[in-house]
Amino acid sequence: MTAASPPRPVAAGRPVIVVMGVSGSGKSTVGGLLAERLGVPYAEADDFHPAANIAKMSAGHPLDDTDRAPWLAAIADWIAERGDRGGVVSCSALRRRYRDRLRQAGPPLFFVHLDGPEELIAARLAARMQHFMPTGLLQSQIETLEPLEPDEAGAVVPIEGGPQQIADRALAALPATPV
Ligand SMILES: Nc1ncnc2c1ncn2[C@@H]1O[C@H](COP(=O)(O)OP(=O)(O)OP(=O)(O)O)[C@@H](O)[C@H]1O
Numbered sequence: 589m590t591a592a593s594p595p596r597p598v599a600a601g602r603p604v605i606v607v608m609g610v611s612g613s614g615k616s617t618v619g620g621l622l623a624e625r626l627g628v629p630y631a632e633a634d635d636f637h638p639a640a641n642i643a644k645m646s647a648g649h650p651l652d653d654t655d656r657a658p659w660l661a662a663i664a665d666w667i668a669e670r671g672d673r674g675g676v677v678s679c680s681a682l683r684r685r686y687r688d689r690l691r692q693a694g695p696p697l698f699f700v701h702l703d704g705p706e707e708l709i710a711a712r713l714a715a716r717m718q719h720f721m722p723t724g725l726l727q728s729q730i731e732t733l734e735p736l737e738p739d740e741a742g743a744v745v746p747i748e749g750g751p752q753q754i755a756d757r758a759l760a761a762l763p764a765t766p767v
């Protein structure tokens with residue numbers, strides 16, 4: 589019987605940054621900028637949804653835990669593939685258990701929670717064109733959100749101001765040492 593190979597050491601590498609928050613908080617906008625500024629790949633969480641999830645949200649129904657399970661698994665696979673080379677992925681990651689699922693992927697994660705007043709988010713959603721997510725789902729997103737807990741590596745970043753300003757804030761919030 590051969591011994592199992594030891595897990596790949598990732599703790600000393602670059603963390604994968606998960607840009608989290610409710611729909612319309614700016615995850616895609618800020619996530620893309622962060623990846624550019626850090627010189628690492630970016631992944632858009634919406635690209636990992638099964639078609640049924642997109643159809644459900646488009647029809648105005650919030651996803652439940654069962655719907656989100658395969659989506660989180662696919663994002664976790666992307667994170668695992670990054671290993672210790674870093675990356676940025678947008679993902680609402682609204683509940684603690686969803687974030688636990690992503691942490692199971694292996695690489696160290698740092699969560700950037702984009703947070704701001706409901707009116708500001710609603711106004712940005714109302715102005716957004718050509719997106720499947722109805723503004724009416726914002727309320728359920730807010731109700732589902734469980735804020736980062738003290739033992740979770742991450743930071744809350746306010747979303748007032750322009751995208752570059754928010755990206756600057758997020759960059760300043762990143763840990764200087766491995767998470
Ligand atoms: N700082 C900002 N100032 C003004 N508009 C912004 C800002 N950030 C994002 N937006 C705009 O607000 C809308 C929502 O942003 P974005 O799509 O990045 O949010 P999201 O969190 O990725 O949403 P979803 O989860 O629904 O995909 C977009 O139209 C975007 O262009």
Ligand SMILES: O=C(O)[C@H](O)[C@@H](O)[C@H](O)[C@H](O)CO
Binds near residue numbers: 650680
């Ligand atoms: O967990 C969820 O309910 C979903 O991931 C949503 O957050 C959407 O994917 C996104 O916000 C729409 O773009």
